[in-house]
Amino acid sequence: MKQKKKLTFNDLFELSLYLICLVTFVYYLVIGNGGKVFQSALIIVVLLLLRGLITWTKSDLPFALRFSILFFITLAMLLANLFNMYGVIPHLDKIEHLLSGVILCFVGLFILGKMIRRHHSQVAPSIAIWFAFFFAVAMAGVWEIYEFTVDGLLGFKSQNGSLYDTMLDIICGTVGAIAAAIYLTCKVKREPNSLFDSK
Numbered sequence: 619m620k621q622k623k624k625l626t627f628n629d630l631f632e633l634s635l636y637l638i639c640l641v642t643f644v645y646y647l648v649i650g651n652g653g654k655v656f657q658s659a660l661i662i663v664v665l666l667l668l669r670g671l672i673t674w675t676k677s678d679l680p681f682a683l684r685f686s687i688l689f690f691i692t693l694a695m696l697l698a699n700l701f702n703m704y705g706v707i708p709h710l711d712k713i714e715h716l717l718s719g720v721i722l723c724f725v726g727l728f729i730l731g732k733m734i735r736r737h738h739s740q741v742a743p744s745i746a747i748w749f750a751f752f753f754a755v756a757m758a759g760v761w762e763i764y765e766f767t768v769d770g771l772l773g774f775k776s777q778n779g780s781l782y783d784t785m786l787d788i789i790c791g792t793v794g795a796i797a798a799a800i801y802l803t804c805k806v807k808r809e810p811n812s813l814f815d816s817k
């Protein structure tokens with residue numbers, strides 16, 4: 619008989635996000651707020667895509683990485699957009715971009731580690747850290763391209779029509795990636811074989 623997998627903290631965290639979004643979806647549907655209905659549905663779609671990607675790639679995300687991604691979705695999509703916290707928390711947009719730089723650096727490292735294990739190859743720690751750093755910086759640029767595109771096509775105001783805002787977002791993402799790369803460099807110096815561990 620197959621034993622049921624015990625729910626972890628991250629599983630409960632993810633389930634709570636589904637529940638909150640479902641409740642807000644129904645609430646905003648009843649009061650006729652189409653924009654908020656769309657935002658609630660979008661968070662659910664993002665969570666399902668994340669779950670589908672993890673299942674499809676047969677990946678087992680480290681606890682800290684999965685928690686960070688779920689926390690970022692909570693901060694950027696749930697609190698900031700759905701509950702309008704941009705006007706309440708000062709510089710929230712920049713905080714999100716700083717955090718995204720850190721998280722994407724670890725995502726890049728995770729992807730590289732998975733490729734290395736699949737092909738039974740080795741990469742010098744310094745090259746792995748550079749890859750993770752440039753992956754994060756590139757994704758910061760890709761995100762700004764996405765914002766520029768949806769602003770133009772759908773009439774959103776993600777970038778406030780400002781090159782200054784766009785560049786500041788990329789800089790914040792890069793600073794976050796630098797911080798993560800410095801942490802990884804220090805970690806490797808202390809524990810040379812710890813770069814691709816799951817802690």
